[in-house]
Amino acid sequence: MINRRKFIRASALSAGLIALDQKSIAMDLPSAGKIINKPIVISTWDFGVAANADAWKVLSKKGSALDAVEQGVWVPEADETNQSVGYGGLPDRDGKVTLDACIMDENGNIGAVLALEHIKHPISVARKVMEKTPHVMLAGEGALQFALEQGFKKENLLTPSSEKAWKEWLKTARYEPVINIENKLYNKAAPQKLPGNQYNHDTIGMIAMDSKGNLSGACTTSGMAYKLHGRIGDSPIIGAGLFIDNEVGGATSTGVGEEVVRNVGSFLVVELMRQGYTPEEACREAVMRIIKKKPATAKNIQVGFLAMNKNGDHGAYAIQQGFSYAVCDSKKQDLVIKGKSYY
Numbered sequence: 278m279i280n281r282r283k284f285i286r287a288s289a290l291s292a293g294l295i296a297l298d299q300k301s302i303a304m305d306l307p308s309a310g311k312i313i314n315k316p317i318v319i320s321t322w323d324f325g326v327a328a329n330a331d332a333w334k335v336l337s338k339k340g341s342a343l344d345a346v347e348q349g350v351w352v353p354e355a356d357e358t359n360q361s362v363g364y365g366g367l368p369d370r371d372g373k374v375t376l377d378a379c380i381m382d383e384n385g386n387i388g389a390v391l392a393l394e395h396i397k398h399p400i401s402v403a404r405k406v407m408e409k410t411p412h413v414m415l416a417g418e419g420a421l422q423f424a425l426e427q428g429f430k431k432e433n434l435l436t437p438s439s440e441k442a443w444k445e446w447l448k449t450a451r452y453e454p455v456i457n458i459e460n461k462l463y464n465k466a467a468p469q470k471l472p473g474n475q476y477n478h479d480t481i482g483m484i485a486m487d488s489k490g491n492l493s494g495a496c497t498t499s500g501m502a503y504k505l506h507g508r509i510g511d512s513p514i515i516g517a518g519l520f521i522d523n524e525v526g527g528a529t530s531t532g533v534g535e536e537v538v539r540n541v542g543s544f545l546v547v548e549l550m551r552q553g554y555t556p557e558e559a560c561r562e563a564v565m566r567i568i569k570k571k572p573a574t575a576k577n578i579q580v581g582f583l584a585m586n587k588n589g590d591h592g593a594y595a596i597q598q599g600f601s602y603a604v605c606d607s608k609k610q611d612l613v614i615k616g617k618s619y620y
Contacts, residue, residue: 314589315490317606318345320483321531321583324359325603326611328352332485333605342485342493343382343404350378350400350495353481357436362481364397365436366499368443370450371506374434377513378403378497383523389513391416395431396424400497403513414513446503480512482519482529484585492587494521496529510534516544525551526586528559531600532579536567546584556584557592557617564594568619581616596620 316336318329332349335341354363361367368374378399379389388407391414393399402424406415415423425431435443480498487493496519498512511517511534518534520543521527528546530537537543542563549559560582568575581595583602593602593616604612 311588313486313490313587314606315486316342316345316488317585317589317591317604318349318483318485319583319585319591319602319604320349321481321529321581321600321602323601323603323613324353324356325481325483326605326613327356328481328483329603329605330610332483333610336485336487339488341489342487342491343380345485345487346483346493346495347380347400347404349483349485350481350497351398354398354400354497357438360439360442360499360502362498363399364434365439366434367439367502368435369500369506369508370503372435372440372443373506374439374499375506376434376497376499377509378495379513379515379519380404380407380493380495381515381519381521381527382407382493383491383521385521385523387413387515389414389515390420390424391509391513392507393417393420393424395421395434396429397432397434398429400495402427402429403495403497413515416509417507443503450503452503480518480529480531480534482512482531482583484521484527484529484583486585486587486589490587492521492523492527492585494519494527494529501534511537511542514538516541518543520544520547522547522551524587526556526584528556528582528584531581531583532595536571536574536578536580539570540566542567542580542582546582550584550586555592556586556590557594560584560592560594561617564596564619568596576620581618583616592616594618 318332328349332345335345353359357365375392376399380403381387388403390402405427482496484494496512517538519529528543530542545563546559579597581600583593585591595618598618600616
């Protein structure tokens with residue numbers, strides 16, 4: 278028989294557990310009573326505007342976020358003038374164009390390809406890895422073999438302009454990354470005339486939320502220009518270059534991938550949002566961890582994070598000024614926002 282003191286103690290403990298459980302549930306759900314901005318798609322850099330436009334074709338017809346991000350990043354993957362993603366991407370120091378990509382859906386399903394050659398749309402091969410195999414990553418010759426078995430066309434990805442830049446770089450073979458080179462090269466109104474040894478790299482990371490409120494993400498790149506053959510950055514690594522949690526939000530990264538991998542950056546951003554950080558606050562904290570660990574290195578590199586939560590709120594933060602991202606929703610389809618930065 279339970280006495281009165283034990284009953285009161287047990288009741289108090291139960292009430293505390295219920296309150297704790299309600300708090301944890303509240304952290305995982307969209308803000309009560311807030312109107313969710315959906316559908317919506319965001320992506321890194323100014324060239325994300327064109328990518329978002331194709332993703333919006335899917336989202337506006339109540340298509341899935343997964344289909345939207347795949348179709349969206351096809352745009353830069355096929356753009357031969359974009360020397361940081363896909364076809365037209367700058368090669369490694371051996372003259373080989375190798376591509377990395379990953380994709381993640383609302384159910385936590387993932388697929389990735391690493392150091393893939395001769396296939397124009399690595400993001401679609403990554404999706405096939407997710408849907409057609411028991412694996413999450415395929416690399417190199419194995420990834421190419423799988424792609425060909427799935428019906429993808431083998432083609433030469435080294436365009437004349439990228440080959441010319443590579444041969445110019447070979448004259449000195451110096452590796453000199455330029456911060457925010459992606460936007461400088463993409464700015465067709467005022468294109469930059471840079472020597473071949475200064476070209477670097479970048480990524481398109483994209484996150485979409487569809488009309489059902491489900492999230493998916495994609496990340497694809499040709500990696501660092503003139504990298505060592507076989508080098509892999511953060512882009513195809515789930516948790517580094519991209520992470521989606523359908524209860525919380527999604528994040529992607531851009532810049533020097535080695536530093537993102539060391540901090541499991543995109544996963545960190547999502548977990549910070551779970552704790553109540555806004556997207557921008559979460560991105561800033563991830564950037565600050567890189568700066569605190571390697572302040573001397575951080576002064577000379579660019580790393581940026583882009584995130585969106587389940588309300589459709591979005592934000593970004595980078596080490597250096599100049600990082601931008603594109604937003605497309607029912608109100609505006611070509612919005613470019615300059616992310617905040619530490620320096």
